[in-house]
Amino acid sequence: MMVRLLLPIILALSACTSRPVVQTPLPEPAEVVLNYSSKILADPFNVSIVLFNGKTSEVSRIYAPIREAESAYLPVQLRNTLDESGYWGAVNVVPSKDVAAELLVTGKIVESDAVTLALDIEVRDSRGHVWFSKVYRDYAMDYAMDYATDYGLEVLENTTTDPFQDLFNQIANDMSEAQSLLQANDRLRILDTSMLRYAMLLSPEAFSRYLIVDEFGEIAMQGLPARNDPLYSRVRQIREREFSMQDVVDEHFENFYDDMQKIYPFWRQSSYELLVYNNQLEGRQRKGPRAGSWAAVESVYRTYKELKLNEDELRELASSFEREISPTVTEMEGRVIELQGSLSSQYKTWRRLLREIYAETTGTMPGL
Amino acid sequence: MTENAQEKLLFLYEIARSQISQEQRRREDPRALGRQGVERAIDDLNGLIKLGTLADSMNRTNVLRIEQGDDYVLVKRDDDFALTCELGRDKPEFGYGLEWCGFDKNGQLMYVSRLPEGLDIVHRFMLSDNGERLSVSTTVKTPALSDAYTINRVYMPFEEGGSLYNCEFTLEKKKTCWLGPSEQ
Numbered sequence: 001m002m003v004r005l006l007l008p009i010i011l012a013l014s015a016c017t018s019r020p021v022v023q024t025p026l027p028e029p030a031e032v033v034l035n036y037s038s039k040i041l042a043d044p045f046n047v048s049i050v051l052f053n054g055k056t057s058e059v060s061r062i063y064a065p066i067r068e069a070e071s072a073y074l075p076v077q078l079r080n081t082l083d084e085s086g087y088w089g090a091v092n093v094v095p096s097k098d099v100a101a102e103l104l105v106t107g108k109i110v111e112s113d114a115v116t117l118a119l120d121i122e123v124r125d126s127r128g129h130v131w132f133s134k135v136y137r138d139y140a141m142d143y144a145m146d147y148a149t150d151y152g153l154e155v156l157e158n159t160t161t162d163p164f165q166d167l168f169n170q171i172a173n174d175m176s177e178a179q180s181l182l183q184a185n186d187r188l189r190i191l192d193t194s195m196l197r198y199a200m201l202l203s204p205e206a207f208s209r210y211l212i213v214d215e216f217g218e219i220a221m222q223g224l225p226a227r228n229d230p231l232y233s234r235v236r237q238i239r240e241r242e243f244s245m246q247d248v249v250d251e252h253f254e255n256f257y258d259d260m261q262k263i264y265p266f267w268r269q270s271s272y273e274l275l276v277y278n279n280q281l282e283g284r285q286r287k288g289p290r291a292g293s294w295a296a297v298e299s300v301y302r303t304y305k306e307l308k309l310n311e312d313e314l315r316e317l318a319s320s321f322e323r324e325i326s327p328t329v330t331e332m333e334g335r336v337i338e339l340q341g342s343l344s345s346q347y348k349t350w351r352r353l354l355r356e357i358y359a360e361t362t363g364t365m366p367g368l
Numbered sequence: 369m370t371e372n373a374q375e376k377l378l379f380l381y382e383i384a385r386s387q388i389s390q391e392q393r394r395r396e397d398p399r400a401l402g403r404q405g406v407e408r409a410i411d412d413l414n415g416l417i418k419l420g421t422l423a424d425s426m427n428r429t430n431v432l433r434i435e436q437g438d439d440y441v442l443v444k445r446d447d448d449f450a451l452t453c454e455l456g457r458d459k460p461e462f463g464y465g466l467e468w469c470g471f472d473k474n475g476q477l478m479y480v481s482r483l484p485e486g487l488d489i490v491h492r493f494m495l496s497d498n499g500e501r502l503s504v505s506t507t508v509k510t511p512a513l514s515d516a517y518t519i520n521r522v523y524m525p526f527e528e529g530g531s532l533y534n535c536e537f538t539l540e541k542k543k544t545c546w547l548g549p550s551e552q
Contacts, residue, residue: 294418297485297510301422304483308449 032166035173037086043191044089045125045179047082048101048246049075051093052119053108066267066311069260069318070112074119076257078105079250081168087176092246093253095344100198102126102190103175114271115140117164121171123178126194128218131178138167140272163268193221198242199235201351202358206231234362238354245350249343259317267310273303371520377420384413419508419517426489427506427519441469441477443493451479451491486511500525 054064054071075093082091088103098104103125110118122133140163182190197219199207213219225232337353339346429445436442443451453469466482477493488509495502502523509516535545 294415294510294512297487297512298418298422300483300485300487304481305449311452312450 032169032173034081034085034169035087035176036084037176041087043187044087045102045187045190046089046243047079047091047103047105048094048098049079049082049091049105050097050107051075051095053106065315065318067109067112069264069314070109072253072256073260073264074109074112074117075105075107076253077162077165078107078168078171081165081172082175085172085176087172087179090243090246092250094246094249095342095347100126100194100201102194103131105175110135111137114268117167119167119171123175125190126197126219127190128213128216132174134174136167136170138164138170140164140268162265163272189221192224193219195235195239196221196224198239199225199232202235202238202355203231203362207235231362234358238358242351242354245347249347252343256317260314263310263313263317267307267314270303270307270310376519377417380416380420381413384416415510415513416515416517419510419513420519423506423508423517423519426491426508427504427521429521432502432504432523453477453479488516 052071052074054067072093079091079093082088094101097106103123106122106124108120110120112118116137116139118135118137120133120135123131125131193211196207196210200211207225210222210224211219212222337350339349341349426448429448431446433444434441435444439455441451441453441455443453445451451469455470467480469477469479472478475495479489479491481487481489483489488507490505490507492505492507493502494505502525503520504523505518505520507516507518534547
């Protein structure tokens, strides 16, 4: 359930280090419905979503691997939501910042536990123009229901299976709304600037004159190469190869997401149950100790054990992900190429090879 | 010395039964304890057996793999969840229930969990002076019973050899186990 924050945040939670503290006033619960595109766009933007930054000093070393797993899991959830909306071209999760992306989404996990998810999201186009940068916060529906009931608030029915799907719907809706404000001219510039920035990566000396960067980091186009410019045509061809690599990388993240799906929702569920127990316990402690039934005690321990076992699995999964990325074998320009190492290093190697191939075939100096 | 949970429970059961019999004899009249008193005593006995069974399930691991860094201790247990401890936290963590871990003033590693329904679990790791024995005591307590239940197990250090199972989680094969030394 997405909760619109009318007033300052009411729940103070941090993953594994604090418990819910309810203050007033409460947010107003609202279900966010994903906006779907009603028409097929002629030239939709491709979107690159960088792995979220999950590093924060508040997360203990023990829980850091789980946060690391989330930093790859949550971008895929956003990608799936953007895909579903139908407003975008190829939406890919990438291991590092792609400066030539038509639309680049970066995010930081501000908070993530069974009850709260908060993401700091920035969306920027190839011109360096920031569409928006804001913190999205969502609360799991049942939790909100408990308190909404206490405070007599109306709770809307949520039909999605993921308790935080509203948050991703909201990001997707904000992106499509920001896109709808663009003029046709803006759209063209974003596409051209993206291609020119990519060209600059391959050959800065040939293409840097077409772009200038202002003091705010925004990029303005000074012109475009001629349509029949052979170097520019070559750039287009090379970029097609880049897209195929992005698909390979994206597939790795998709597989990881599928593996996480087998554990993560259960971890969240058992975390949630224990957090609810916590709240009940807090109330009971105020009234003095009370002996629970034996069945309740056993149930608590079962939930606790399940949570801990899921945490172990999530840790294993997160550490296995980077360790086990298999080499990517692909063919390019008649050569068989094998990329090894982490996804990030495979990606870097791939780009270096593309630059070398470009330089060899055009007789130019490779870009840095 | 490692305790056998069933023997310990049998022992406690005999003590409790003996106490009930003594009480009945003391009053000369077998019915003097009263039906409610006997039922309560039996309830306590049942509760104790359940608590003992639960404690045994928490302390049944045959092999511990302990990993320690400057700021953490990780105790991996076969067939059970790992006990994870980030050292240097003065205050208990309010995560799921209340959890605390660290070394006490005697240098013993402790994991303390206070869970909902008043379920308290304490794991205490005590290393012998020569480092050749590790005693792990697990204490479980609930408000339903006045006494806590403690069970001890003693572990010896070992070199990984051909007779030991090792397991590894991989994305491709999921969890796989084999006999013999670790592949790492």
